Amino acid sequence: MDRDSPVRNAFCAVRPPGHHAGPAGAVPSARDPHATNGFCLFNNLAVAAAYARCVYRGRGVARVALLDFDVHHGNGTEACVVRAAPSLQRVPFSTPYSEGVQTFPVYKPWLDADDKDNIFFASVQGFGPKAEGMNAYVYPGSGATGDNRIADDAAQSVAGIAEDPDAEFLPTGEDSVGAAPPSAPRVIDVGIGGPGTKVALWRRSWRDKIIPALVNFRPDFIFISAGFDAHRKDEINFRYIGVTERDFEWLTDQLVQVANLCCHGRIVSVLEGGYRIQGGKVSAFSRSVAAHVRALADDHRMEWDPKAAEWEREHEKQVRAEAEAKRAAAAMAAASALLNRSQAVETGEGQENGEGGDHAGGEEDGARKRRRRGDGVDYVALNKLLEEESAGTKQA
Numbered sequence: 001m002d003r004d005s006p007v008r009n010a011f012c013a014v015r016p017p018g019h020h021a022g023p024a025g026a027v028p029s030a031r032d033p034h035a036t037n038g039f040c041l042f043n044n045l046a047v048a049a050a051y052a053r054c055v056y057r058g059r060g061v062a063r064v065a066l067l068d069f070d071v072h073h074g075n076g077t078e079a080c081v082v083r084a085a086p087s088l089q090r091v092p093f094s095t096p097y098s099e100g101v102q103t104f105p106v107y108k109p110w111l112d113a114d115d116k117d118n119i120f121f122a123s124v125q126g127f128g129p130k131a132e133g134m135n136a137y138v139y140p141g142s143g144a145t146g147d148n149r150i151a152d153d154a155a156q157s158v159a160g161i162a163e164d165p166d167a168e169f170l171p172t173g174e175d176s177v178g179a180a181p182p183s184a185p186r187v188i189d190v191g192i193g194g195p196g197t198k199v200a201l202w203r204r205s206w207r208d209k210i211i212p213a214l215v216n217f218r219p220d221f222i223f224i225s226a227g228f229d230a231h232r233k234d235e236i237n238f239r240y241i242g243v244t245e246r247d248f249e250w251l252t253d254q255l256v257q258v259a260n261l262c263c264h265g266r267i268v269s270v271l272e273g274g275y276r277i278q279g280g281k282v283s284a285f286s287r288s289v290a291a292h293v294r295a296l297a298d299d300h301r302m303e304w305d306p307k308a309a310e311w312e313r314e315h316e317k318q319v320r321a322e323a324e325a326k327r328a329a330a331a332m333a334a335a336s337a338l339l340n341r342s343q344a345v346e347t348g349e350g351q352e353n354g355e356g357g358d359h360a361g362g363e364e365d366g367a368r369k370r371r372r373r374g375d376g377v378d379y380v381a382l383n384k385l386l387e388e389e390s391a392g393t394k395q396a
Contacts, residue, residue: 008265009256009296011226013289017272018044019068019225020140022079023108029075031141038072038139044270046080049223050110053118056221057111065219067210068123069251070227070272071237073143073189077121077225082184083108084115119185120217122210124202126230126240127191138238144191146171147213148180161212161306165313169209188213197232197242200316206251207309214258215304222259222267228274228288236275245284245291252295257304269296 020027020038028035049064066081068074086107093102109115125143130136147169164170169190180187190205192198214222228234232242252269259265269292276284 006299008299009259009267009269011269011271011293011296012044013271014044015271016041017070017225017227018042018046018076018270019070019074019227019272020072020076022076023083027075027079027140027142029140029142031137032139035140037076039273040076043076043080045074045223045225046077048268048270049119049221050080052221052223053111053115061220063118063120063218063220064223065120065214065217065221066122066223066225067214067255068121068125068225068227068272069206069230069248070123070225071126071230071234071241072139072227072273073125073127073191074121074123074225074272075140075142078123078180078187078189080108081119081121081187082180084110084119085184087181087183116183116185120214120219121185122188122190122214123225124190124192124205124210126194126237128193128195128240130238131195138194138240142179143189144171144173144179145169145189146179147186147188148182148184149186161215163212163216164209166208169205186213186217192241194241195239197239199241199243199247202230202241202243203247203250204313206254208313211254211258211304211309212306215262215306218262220263220266222255222263224255224267224269225272226269226289226292227272228285228292229276231274231276231284231288233284234274234276236273245287248288249291249295252292253298254304256295256298256300257302260301261303265301267296 016039018040020036021040021043026035026037045066045068049066052061053064066074066077068077083106086105089104089106091102091104093100110119123143126138127143127145128138130138150163179189188210190209192201192205228248229236230241230243231237231248232244255267256265259267271289274285274288277286280286
């Protein structure tokens with residue numbers, strides 16, 4: 001917390017993880033009504049962020065941001081954030097004599113009534129069935145793309161940072177409805193479908209949606225749920241997302257740049273998932289953690305620049321347009337070649353049937369083909385002719 005200290009951030013290598021533990025334990029959802037805590041006991045990140053907001057409020061910590069890049073939705077952390085503002089919980093019930101819905105007020109503040117404007121949460125995760133045709137979703141079955149406070153143009157113009165400029169991460173479908181009420185602190189979820197590698201989409205979700213929103217929020221402290229089970233070699237992700245340690249390092253560096261811009265580089269990162277430990281020090285998990293810590297420890301003062309993100313976005317569009325043009329040209333060339341072959345076959349059949357060209361030439365070609373096939377040859381008569389010619393030669 002000392003701005004003059006050479007220590008600007010920290011990584012906490014703790015287990016068990018915590019981001020599935022809610023304010024009252026397990027967090028049920030429509031796809032997981034019974035719910036479990038996963039591997040989690042206490043929500044380490046929410047406790048740390050609430051502690052910082054309370055204890056260090058006199059030292060410049062008012063606005064806290066919590067970010068989660070584990071492959072599983074940080075549903076417990078999201079529930080802790082949502083409960084920081086007063087809301088109503090509707091619980092359906094059924095008995096042998098009646099059924100209905102009970103409504104309960106729920107409120108677990110972190111500090112005061114201003115929590116809703118001073119807490120920010122964002123999570124990017126895999127969202128979809130574990131395999132094609134399965135009803136079971138990737139745990140915990142929540143985390144569809146949604147934003148309970150999509151910033152309007154006026155709010156964005158204050159900070160000058162456009163959020164989701166290509167409108168790629170808008171809420172879609174019933175799964176994204178009601179995840180977090182507008183009265184709660186800002187909650188952004190990006191659910192990435194699968195199975196299949198979606199590295200470019202994962203990067204865009206951070207670069208184009210979450211990081212601009214984070215900069216507009218202007219946090220005083222950034223807390224990270226660092227889960228490394230989105231790695232392509234980690235089997236617990238059901239082949240969702242499929243990033244590598246290079247992608248974790250890129251994202252960490254982006255967040256360090258945001259911290260340099262907004263909060264004097266202050267970041268606390270807490271270990272969540274990551275289970276591909278085969279290989280020990282050279283395992284996918286070890287390499288991912290090392291890349292994350294390396295980016296945190298890189299003592300630079302570079303600040304996040306929206307122009308760099310804009311240039312990268314436009315460059316990607318140009319590359320995609322060029323690739324699409326090449327695919328279209330290749331498809332046209334293939335279609336043209338197919339058409340030429342078809343015309344050549346039709347021309348050949350026409351000549352064989354005597355269509356087109358000189359009629360006499362056609363008859364001659366037809367006769368040659370018949371001779372090649374052996375049509376019209378009387379071998380008995382030919383043998384008789386040869387015998388007569390031989391007899392005549394002997395008489396002469």
